[in-house]
Amino acid sequence: MSAPQSESLAQAIRAALLTGPARAKVFAARQVARDWRLGRLAAVYDVAMPDRPARPARPELLPPGKMPKRGKGGSLRGRIALWHSLAHIEFVAINLALDMVGRFGAEMPRAFADDFLSVAADEAMHFALLERKLASMGAFYGALPAHAGLWESAHATRHDVAARLAVVPMVLEARGLDVTPAMLDRVRAQGDASGAKILQRILDDEIRHVGIGTRHFVAQATRDGFDPPKRWQKLVNHHFRGAIKPPFNDSARSAAGLSRDFYGALAVLT
Structure with missing residues (x-):
């Protein structure tokens, strides 16, 4: 038997989206996906999603044209910049997958929530792998500026x-x-x-x-x-x-x- 459903799926997703610290968001996304899979969340969409998810104070977000050059790919600086940019993409991807379900799940078949919550869990795992990779190089997520435009496509399509x-x-x-x-x-x-x-x-x-x-x-x-x-x-x-x-x-x-x-x-x- 599944556990009692005291919380709606939309409430759980909204809470995860409003979780700012990167590692805490990883845990929150995984928990939502797990709780949904185990039947602990009601398939109810009773709260609105935030226009913009919470994020950590760093990295500093810059317009695409103001992003610093990565440097030579083989240098330590260039390699750190590459892995940092990938970590940022995956961090935003956690929010994208969660928002997909929370914003549109009510109008789509149940498999839509199943699928995109599994995507959110994957993106969280990818971010954790990349964060660990950065740590192995003496760096961390937030050490460099990041692309500010990654959420814009989600915001522009929030009604459709x-x-x-x-x-x-x-x-x-x-x-x-x-x-x-x-x-x-x-x-x-x-x-x-x-x-x-x-x-x-x-x-x-x-x-x-x-x-x-x-x-x-x-x-x-x-x-x-x-x-x-x-x-x-x-x-x-x-x-x-x-x-x-x-x-x-x-x-x-x-x-x-x-x-x-x-x-x-x-x-x-x-």
């Missing part, structure tokens, strides 16, 4: 689940599939076996995450009578400010169910 699915998993996370293999090659070339193992784990998990987003997007577009690729293209044109640029990791995207039928027509050749 289809737009959120189109932009966050199917554009931003899919971009991670494209850039991680080259990063993995560089880290292996540096002889960093532990770093390569972390990146491979993240890449494998992100294929699943993009697949989850794509599956729910396609299902909803189909339910609403839309052609999924055309619907995606329209939403991305409207809600995403950047460009869809090659090179693409077509095999990883295909494994996630994101075929060229979606992104090929929007690709900007450079």
